[in-house]
Amino acid sequence: MNQTLNKTIKTLILTLPLTFALTGCVVVVGDDEGRGWNNSNSSSEWKEVQRTNKAKVAQLEVGETISQVKTTFGSADFNEAFTDNDKQYQVLFYRTRHKHSDGETTKDECTPLIFVDGVLQSWGQKAYKKL
Structure with missing residues (x-):
């Protein structure tokens, strides 16, 4: 009986540390604040942002000022500016697809x-390609 008990104890001593070492492996991908588009909480968030932005784009009219559009859309995902022939x-870019x-979010997922x-204009x- 002592021999069986010793064998069991030796087996436990060898296997328990290995078991705990293997079960502790966890990989976390995403940003610290949980705002990444991949996490499950934000899955519906990015879909809602896209749906809302598409609806806003459908309501746009040529001639609106940049401040009017920013008030309607909020902060852009990307912003570019340049001057050419004395025109600014x-x-x-707003995420729409x-x-x-x-x-x-990348520019090809946005409407410029x-x-x-x-x-x-x-x-x-x-x-955008005509610029």
Whole structure:
């Protein structure tokens, strides 16, 4: 009986540390505040942002000022600006379509809104490519 008990104790001494070492492996991917597009809490969040932005884009009218659009849409996901032939161009990008499941918003997932001298002139990929 002592021999069986010793064998059991030796087995436990060898296997318990291995068991605890293997069960402690956890990988966490995402940002510290839980705002990444991949986490389960934000899955519906990015879908709602896209749906809302699409609806807002559908209501846009040429001639709106950049401040009017920013009031309606809020902060842009991306913002570009440049001057050409004495005209100031500014392009605001708002997320409107899902393409990549990488947790990041990219410009190809956004609709560009093109302003010339602070006034909305056009929007969409076709218009952006003409710049």
